[in-house]
Amino acid sequence: MKRTRIYTILLMFAGLMAGRASFAQDNVIRQLRTDLLRQPDSTLYTDILNQLGMQFHLSNTDSCFWYGVKARDIATRRGDKRGLAGALNNLSIFYALKANTKQAIEYGFKSLLYYRELEDQPNICQLLMNLSVLHDMDGMKPESNQYLYQAMELGKTLAQDSIYSLVLINYALRFEQDSTRRDSVKWALGRSKEIIRKYPGSRDIYYIQALEADEWMQEGEGARAVQKINELADKALKEGLVVVAIDMLDHIDTYRQNGYPADAIPAKERAFAIGSRSGYLNMMLPTIASLYRYYANSNNEAKKAYYGRALWELVRKRLEMKSRNYMNYLDYFLKEQELNEWELSNRVQEQKINKANMKRKSRQQLIGFMIGVLLLMGGFTYARYRSYKGLRRQERLLREMNDAISEKNQQLNIHDDFKNKLIAILARDFREPLNDIIRVSAMFRNKDMDQASMQLIIDEAVVSSRKTLVIFENILRWIKSQLSGFVYNPAPCDLLLLFEQAMHYTDQQRIRLDIPSGLYLAGDQEMLLFINRSLLHCAVMLSEGEGPIVVHAMQEELVRVDITFTVKAFTPQMAAHLFEYRRGDDMSVTLVICKDFMDKMGGHISAEVQGVQLRLGYSLPSFN
Missing domain, CATH: 1.25.40.10 (Tetratricopeptide repeat domain)
Incomplete structure (x- = not known):
């Protein structure tokens, strides 16, 4: 149960x-x-x-x-x-x-x-x-x-x-x-x-006694078990433990499902009434649905309508919550990023205000110095010395503030570069799947199509939609890795399985896998899948359909993965800068993300030209 x-x-x-x-x-x-x-x-x-x-x-x-x-x-x-x-x-x-x-x-x-x-x-x-x-x-x-x-x-x-x-x-x-x-x-x-005996009045005892009642039920003492559950529910209500009382009453329906002839409807109605008064209806969807079905089958229209309205309202709220959770993730992260930028801007403004206050304080000290000169020549040397020390301290503080402002400006540039990368990858990775969906949707206007053609179009739309969702999840994963608070936890990743999954998104006929079975990397599965898919896509684009694409993996001190293929007019200088961001180059954005992911996992990614062939590779520790 x-x-x-x-x-x-x-x-x-x-x-x-x-x-x-x-x-x-x-x-x-x-x-x-x-x-x-x-x-x-x-x-x-x-x-x-x-x-x-x-x-x-x-x-x-x-x-x-x-x-x-x-x-x-x-x-x-x-x-x-x-x-x-x-x-x-x-x-x-x-x-x-x-x-x-x-x-x-x-x-x-x-x-x-x-x-x-x-x-x-x-x-x-x-x-x-x-x-x-x-x-x-x-x-x-x-x-x-x-x-x-x-x-x-x-x-x-x-x-x-x-x-x-x-x-x-x-x-x-x-x-x-x-x-x-x-x-x-x-x-x-x-x-x-044994532990609960040290703490008289502990609420854990409710669930210990409920488990004991369950054992009585399994041993055939159903009436005794039901009586005990009702006693526990009454006691919990007297102590103000509303949710505990609801839990206790649920046991009676469990007994009925296991074959004991208990009337669970009064217990369910009582639980619903308690939950309705206390604001716990979100936990009671199965209870409300069960009451609605019971009174619908027994032709009790009044209670059927009562519980039907409660069921409809609860389902509506859950659907709204689910829609809001799944559709607003990207907007949530972008707004959070914008909030961080505003916070940084406020700090810069505070520093400017502090700088102005210090200048005003310096002027006040200078006025005091002039008054001291007029009052006493003997105090001139002492006052001048203090002014000199104060100016040196102010210069040091101003220098530190300028350094801090420069650092904040660098952070702002990093955030701006992050947004540019995000916009670029959205434009590149979402363009093709969305165009496919639009094209398939337009073909539905052809009313002369037979059922087989219609089914083929539907299948294409499903595939395009799934690709879009996969890309969306990868982008969310990258965004999370860039935000503060991200924690990387390596896990075992089957390298052969990840490449087989990545091949679903590119030209499989030209790709040959030379990866031993049972080779596991220590990394993040979603990051590795994104890297493998992006490197295969890069290989297909650069090779321009010439020759096979060979994926080879071997284990030494680290696991080394190489993707080798034939390229035209590709120099070692181009390979050395392949994983750097170039404005206007969509492929460079994807490769930069690959390098970011590899840095997060503590690995190394590189590109090397060997004659007419280009080798893309990365190294990660083995999970074994």
């Missing part, structure tokens, strides 16, 4: 374990609000805002979001990295509750980076577990398992083992139905129970 929602809730509890689990939630919130009014220090003020946001995620998502945004703004303004990490964690939780897993992963990963910089091991463990849950919700199982294993390894070393208990519960839920892991799941639950 898969419990995605249980995963969603478990990732929130780690922030509530530090000494507050034994109090009722309302009392905790009341005490935190009182402490908030007593804190003049912004660091402690931000910490309390983050604690309030963490408390409210169990009962009111809007309040969780409000406190998270307020804490983020204050922490950003004061440069408080710990407060900013906590605020980003709260925002990650909010978007997870709103079923926006991509945004939740983004905020969670940023929070993890800050906690790693602070070397905060308990919160690092919590964020690793959160990211495991979010990747599992988004269908990325391998990544999810990797984060979970990292959290378990780190949790063993923590003195605050309440977080380790939560990691063990997630492990048990993840692999509950895996028959090969029954012993490890049983051990994880037993170890978690």
